[in-house]
Amino acid sequence: MDFDYSPKVKALISKLERFMEENVYPGEKIFEEQLNAQETRWAAVPPIMEELKAKAKQDGLWNLFLPDNEYGAGLSNLEYAPLCEIMGRSIIAPEVFNCNAPDTGNMEVLARYGSDEQKEKWLKPLLNGEIRSCFSMTEPDAASSDATNISCSIVRDGDEYIVNGRKWWSSGAGDPRCKIAIVMGKTNPDAPRHEQQSMILVPLDTPGVKIERMLPVFGYDDAPHGHAEITYENVRVPAENIIWGEGKGFAIAQGRLGPGRIHHCMRLIGAAERALELLCKRIQNRAPFGKPLAEQGVIRQWVAESRIEIEQARLLTLKAAYRMDTVGNKVARKEIAMIKAVAPRMALAVIDRAIQAFGGVGVSDDFPLARLWANARTLRLADGPDEVHLDQIARLEIKPYQERGSADERVRTV
Structure with missing residues (x-):
C-alpha cells in the first residue's frame, strides 16, 4: 500500500x-x-x-x-x-x-x-450547491441501528406512492434551501427481510409533510442546517420518484453508508488535528503554579498520546480507503467498520484533552473545541453505533475459524 x-x-x-x-x-x-x-x-x-x-x-x-x-x-x-x-x-x-x-x-x-429524470431534477441543483437535501431513515419508535426495523410505509396507489411515517434526525431539513428528502420506508412487509424497504424522493413542499421540531445536539441547534423530526402523513408523490426500484432500499442504504462512514472518519481526524494544534499553542503561555503547562509531564503525555492516536486512526482510515478503491466496499466492510468505531473515540479523547488544557474557556464558544466535541460524540451513533460495528468486526473475524472448525469436525467424524 x-x-x-x-x-x-x-x-x-x-x-x-x-x-x-x-x-x-x-x-x-x-x-x-x-x-x-x-x-x-x-x-x-x-x-x-x-x-x-x-x-x-x-x-x-x-x-x-x-x-x-x-x-x-x-x-x-x-x-x-x-x-x-x-x-x-x-x-x-x-x-x-x-x-x-x-x-x-x-x-x-x-x-x-x-433515473435520468431524477438526476436532472435533483442531482444537478445539488451538485451546483443551489439546494440542500435531507435523508429520512431513522425513526423515534424503532431501533434504527437495524434499518429493517423501520415502520414508515410506502404504498403504491396507481401512478403514485403514499408515504406515511414519522422520522427524526433528518439532518439538513431545517435549512431554508432544503427542497428534497430521500425517505426510506417499507413497500412490502411480506418480502424477504432485506427486500422490504425502498427509498423514495419526497419534495418537502408536498402536502402532508410537516417538520415537527428541530432537535438540538448537546444544546447546539446546528442552525440553519439542523436535525428535524418530520411527519409524513398521506404524502402522495409520483411513482417515478422511487429510487432504483421497490425492495432496493436496504441495498442502496448499504452502498450509501460506506463512503459516508469513511468521510465522517476523515473529517474527525481533521477535527482532532485542529484540537491538538490548539492544545499545543495554548500550553505555551499558560503557567499555573509558576510552571508552563508545556513543561508539565502529564500535559506532555497528553500531547504524545494524542499524536499516536491520530496517526493510528489516520493509517487505519487510509487502509480502509485503499481497500474500498481496490476490492470494493463490500469486501472492505471490516476495515470500514473498524475505522467507524475507532475514529470518533479517538477524536473525543484528543478534543477532551484540549478542553482540559484550555480550562473553563474550553467548554465555551470562544473556541471551537466544545462544538467539535459535540459533533464527534454524535458520530458514535450516526451511520450505526459503535456496538453494531464491533459486532460485525467480531463476526467477520470469527467466521473463518467457525468454517475451519466445521471442516475439522467433518474430518474427525469420517
Whole structure:
C-alpha cells in the first residue's frame, strides 16, 4: 500500500489549506455573527456561506468527494482522504466545498441509482450547491441501528406512492434551501427481510409533510442546517420518484453508508488535528503554579498520546480507503467498520484533552473545541453505533475459524 499522494492531490492539499487559512477560519466567527443577527436562526443562511461557496467553486475546490469524473473531481477514496480531513477542521468547511453530509450521500445515491429524470431534477441543483437535501431513515419508535426495523410505509396507489411515517434526525431539513428528502420506508412487509424497504424522493413542499421540531445536539441547534423530526402523513408523490426500484432500499442504504462512514472518519481526524494544534499553542503561555503547562509531564503525555492516536486512526482510515478503491466496499466492510468505531473515540479523547488544557474557556464558544466535541460524540451513533460495528468486526473475524472448525469436525467424524 502506497499512501504517498500524487502531484494532483498535493496541489489540491496546498490550495485547500491556503483557502482554509484565508477564508474559512476567519469566516467561522462571521458565520455565527450573521446567524445570530437574524430574527430566528432558521430564517436564512448567513450570506458569508454563499460568498465562500462562490470562491471555492471559482478555485476548483468543488464536489471533491465524488469519484465520478462526470459529476465530481474524479478522486479515489484514498486521494480524497487528506482533503476531507482538512475540511473536517471546521464545522462550516464541508458545505463551503459542497462536500457536506447528508448531501454527499444523497448525491452519491442519485448518481449511482437515480433515473435520468431524477438526476436532472435533483442531482444537478445539488451538485451546483443551489439546494440542500435531507435523508429520512431513522425513526423515534424503532431501533434504527437495524434499518429493517423501520415502520414508515410506502404504498403504491396507481401512478403514485403514499408515504406515511414519522422520522427524526433528518439532518439538513431545517435549512431554508432544503427542497428534497430521500425517505426510506417499507413497500412490502411480506418480502424477504432485506427486500422490504425502498427509498423514495419526497419534495418537502408536498402536502402532508410537516417538520415537527428541530432537535438540538448537546444544546447546539446546528442552525440553519439542523436535525428535524418530520411527519409524513398521506404524502402522495409520483411513482417515478422511487429510487432504483421497490425492495432496493436496504441495498442502496448499504452502498450509501460506506463512503459516508469513511468521510465522517476523515473529517474527525481533521477535527482532532485542529484540537491538538490548539492544545499545543495554548500550553505555551499558560503557567499555573509558576510552571508552563508545556513543561508539565502529564500535559506532555497528553500531547504524545494524542499524536499516536491520530496517526493510528489516520493509517487505519487510509487502509480502509485503499481497500474500498481496490476490492470494493463490500469486501472492505471490516476495515470500514473498524475505522467507524475507532475514529470518533479517538477524536473525543484528543478534543477532551484540549478542553482540559484550555480550562473553563474550553467548554465555551470562544473556541471551537466544545462544538467539535459535540459533533464527534454524535458520530458514535450516526451511520450505526459503535456496538453494531464491533459486532460485525467480531463476526467477520470469527467466521473463518467457525468454517475451519466445521471442516475439522467433518474430518474427525469420517
